[in-house]
Amino acid sequence: MSRRRKHWGWGYEDEQLPAAQLEALAAAMRDQLRFGGEVEAPAPLPALAAPRLAAPARLRELLDTSDHDRARHAYGCSYRDLVRGFRGDYGNPPDVVAHPRDERELEAVLEWALGAGAAVIPYGGGTGVVGGVEPIVGDGYEGVVTIDMQALDQVLEVDETALAARIQAGASGPVLERALRERGLTLRHFPQSFELQTLGGAIATRAGGHYATARTRIDDFVESVRALTPAGVWASRRLPGSGAGVAPDSLLLGSEGTLGVITEAWVRVVRRPAQIASTTVSFPSFEAGCEAARAIVQSGLTPANCRLLEADEARLTGAGDGTAALLLLAFESAELDVGGSIGQAVALCLACGGTPREPRRRTPAAGGDDRKVAAGENLDPAASWREAFVRAPYLRDALVAIGVLAETFETAITWERLAGLRASVAEAARQALREVCGGGTVTCRLTHVYPDGAAPYFTVLAPARRGAELEQWDAVKRAASAAVLDGGGTITHHHAVGRDHRPWYDRERPEPFAAALAAAKAAVDPAWALNPGVLIDRPPRRSRDSS
C-alpha cells in the first residue's frame, strides 16, 4: 500500500485535481446549477486528541495510532462526513486503527480490543454514506478500535464448475475483478463506490450492485459467509440453496458490523458477458416510463440495466436534454443471444408510449476497464450518464469546496404507491430546501426495478450556507426520511442503516424483530462491543433472567 488515501473525501492523495482544473470544474458546475460559490480550500488535518487506548507491543505492527490513519477512519463518505473532514472537524476519531493481515491476526486484535473494554468498528472501504463506521458508540467503552480489513484482499479459490469464488472480505472491487478476469469470470458487483468498497462491507450492508433487476443486491450472490464473532467463528456451508430453518447467512447480511467481523465469503460469479444489447427509450412522462419498466419486469424479462431517469435528472447528468424521461435498457450474456430480449423489451416500451433509439449490440473487450464496466459500460448510448456515474464520488468533494449541498437518498416501494411516494418525498425535500437553503433541486431516478415495485433514488443539490451545512443537511434528511416512511417505503433499499438512518429504521422494523435482533447480538457479542449504536441499542441491564 504505497499510495495513501486522502484523509477526507474520495480517493488517493496522488490523484486530486490541480487547483486550476478545480476552478474550471467549479465554474462549469456553477454555470449548470446556477448556485455555488468560490472554491474553498480544505482545512489541514489538525492534531488529534491522544488515543485513549495503548497498543500492546505484541500487536504494534498491526495497530496504527497516527493522526492521518485515525482521521481517515473517522468517517464514511456521506455529505456530512465530507463537510466535517473538509473543515478539519476530527473531534471523535477512533483511538486505534488495526490492520490485520489474516484471520489469526484479526482474532488477536479482537481479543485485545475486547479485553481492553473497547468498542470495535469493522471497516471495509469506508465508502458508506450512513454513518456506519463513525465512532459514536455511547458510554461504557474505554475507547474505540476500528478494524480496517483491507489487507485481507485475496481471491483464495475459484470454482470454475460451480461458478463461485472464495474471496477475502477486504478485497475491493478492482482487486477482486482483476483476479476473476484471469479466468474469464466476474462478480459484476458494481456500486458507484466500486473502486474503494470491499466485499465484506458490501455483505455487511447488503449493498446494491450492477443489475437493475433480478439480482439487485449482494445478497443474491452470497453462497456462504465466514465471520469472526466474540463467540467464535460463524461459518456457513457452501450451498446453492437450503431450507434448513432460518438461513444463517441472512443474519450476517445487513448486520452492519454488529454481530461479527466478516472475514471471507464464497460468492457466485458469472462468465464475462460476450454480448451486450442496449438502448435508451424516451418517454413523455416519468409515469409512462414507470409503466414500461413495470411491464418489462412483470413480463419476466431481466435486463441487466433498466434505470429510469426523470427528465431533469437526465439533463443534469447530460444524458438528455430535459424534455423527456429516459429509460436506460441493456441485456447482457456470456452465451445467449440477447437480441430477442431487447426486442421484446422495446416492444413493451412502444406500447407504453416510448420512443426507442435503435438498439446497439456489441461485444465488450475481454480485458475491459473495470472502472468503465462499473460505471455501466452497458449503458451506451447514455455515455454521459455513465460518465457522471463514475465521476460522482470525485465530484462530490468538489461540490463541498464550492459550497453546494449534495445529498442522495433512496428507498423502495410497491408499484401502486410509487407515484404518491415520489411526489410526497420530493415535495418534502423541496420544502425543506426552500426553508434552509433558499432553493435547490430534487430529481429522481429508478435504480432497481422488481415485478412488485421499484427503488426510487433522489438527488438533492442546493446552495450550502458555509459553516451551516450540517444543519441544512439534517433538515433535508429529516424531511425526506419522514416522507419516505409515511409513504410506506423503506428507509433504505441499498445504502444501509448506519447511525444516520436509525430513527426511521426504528419506525420501520417490527418491534418483536428488534427485540429478537438485540438478543441475538447479546448472545454472540455479550460485551456489546461490535459497532454499538448501529441497528440496535444496548438494552438496559436486566435485573434477572426472564425465563
Place this chain on the structure above:
Amino acid sequence: MSRRRKHWGWGYEDEQLPAAQLEALAAAMRDQLRFGGEVEAPAPLPALAAPRLAAPARLRELLDTSDHDRARHAYGCSYRDLVRGFRGDYGNPPDVVAHPRDERELEAVLEWALGAGAAVIPYGGGTGVVGGVEPIVGDGYEGVVTIDMQALDQVLEVDETALAARIQAGASGPVLERALRERGLTLRHFPQSFELQTLGGAIATRAGGHYATARTRIDDFVESVRALTPAGVWASRRLPGSGAGVAPDSLLLGSEGTLGVITEAWVRVVRRPAQIASTTVSFPSFEAGCEAARAIVQSGLTPANCRLLEADEARLTGAGDGTAALLLLAFESAELDVGGSIGQAVALCLACGGTPREPRRRTPAAGGDDRKVAAGENLDPAASWREAFVRAPYLRDALVAIGVLAETFETAITWERLAGLRASVAEAARQALREVCGGGTVTCRLTHVYPDGAAPYFTVLAPARRGAELEQWDAVKRAASAAVLDGGGTITHHHAVGRDHRPWYDRERPEPFAAALAAAKAAVDPAWALNPGVLIDRPPRRSRDSS
C-alpha cells in the same frame, strides 16, 4: 368444513380407495417393485388418554378435544407418521386442538395457552414430513395446544398493479389459487402437498414449489409477513426489496413455528401463463444430464421446469423405459414468446449429448385444473411422471398397507461435489437397506437447479418388516443423513428441519448462529412455549445475566 380429514395419512375420509381397487393397486405395485405383501387394514382409532388441559368455557367453540381431532393433529405425513397412524399408535397426541377463525381468536387462544403453561404448536396443513408438528416438546409444560390455522383461509386483497396478494396463513393451495384465478393470477406454489398444505406452513418451513430454477422456494415470493408472537405482532412492511439491516422476514422464514404464529402474508403472484413450451431430453448418463442442466442455468435461462430423473427413477414413475436419464424441460410465460428460450436450452442439451424430443408448445386452458397444474401440467410429454407426482401422497398410504417402506430425502450441493455426494448418499442408503430390509431401491432426481449447484432428491422403496418399520426407517434415515452431511450438503433443501432432522441440522449450522437464534427466540417467546424441540433447544437456565 363438511368433509372430514382421515385421521391418519392423506386426504379426506370420503375419497379413500374401495378395498377391491386397493387390492388391484397393491398387486400392480408388488409386480413393479417385486416386493410388498398382502393388504393390511389400518387399525381403528383407539381411545386416547384424557387431555391434560381443560378448555375454558369462553373458548369452547374454538377448542376441540375429540379423539379424532387430536389424533389427526398428532402427526405430519412422513412415512413414520403414516405407519404409526396406520397402527393406531396415538400415545402422544396434543391435548387440545384450537381452531381460531381470525387473529383476535388466535390471540385469545395463545393467551390462554401461555397462561395455562402449555406448549403451542402452530399447524398448517399437517403435510410436513419431518416431525415438525409432533407434540414432542420436552419437560416443563402442562400440556400441548395445537393451533390449526386452516379456518384463516381468505385471500384478503389482490393488488393487480404490483401483482401481489394478501393471503391468510391457513389458505391451502387450491383455495388460494381459486381466488387468484378469478383475476387471471396465480401464486404457482405447487409442492407435491399442494392440495392440503397452507401458505403459512410453506413460509414457516421455506417450502419448495413449482419452479425448478430462479424462484425455487416460497422465500422468493414473500413480500411481507405478519405473525403473532407472545411479544406482540411481528409485521413487516410490504416492500419489493429493502437493505435496511437484517431482513425481518428472513427470521420468520424457516422459523418452523418457534418464533410466532404466522397469520398472513403479502405474496408476489404472476399472470397465468398463456404459453408453455416443453420437451424431454434423453441422456446416456445422469452425469451428462447434469452437465446439460448446469449449462442451462449457468447460461442465464430460467426454465420453470428443469428436473432430471435417473434412468431407474424414470422407469419407476413410468416416464421412461429405464435406458436413459431424462431431463424434463419447460418454459412458460404470460406475455413473452418462449420459443426462443426452449430452443436455446435444447441446443445446450444437444451439446451435452442429449437426444431431445420435438418441443411442444401449447396454451393452457384459462380455467385449468390446479391439481394438474400442481403436478406440472407443463411437464408434458412426461405425462406419466406428472401423474405419479399427483398420486404420490395417496399411493404412500397404500404402500404402508402392503408393507413397503417408502421414504424420500433431499439436499442441495454445489455442482463440483454433486456426483460424489449422489454416489455416497445412495450407497449409504443401499447399505442400510441391505442390512435392515434385505434390499430395496434408491433412485435420484434433481428437483431444483441453480447456477452454482442442484438439489438431488432421493426416493427409497424397500420391503418393510411389519411392526419393525420405524427401526428400519430410522436406520436408513441415519445412514443417508450422515452421508449428506459428510458430503457437504444441507440436511434439507425444502423439507424443513422439524424434529427428525435435528441431529444433522445441529451439525450443519454455525454454532454462534445457533446461540443467536436461541436468544432471539427467548426474546419473543420467553416462556419457550412455541413448538419446543424444533430447531433449537431451551437453553439451561442461566444463573445470571451475561452482560
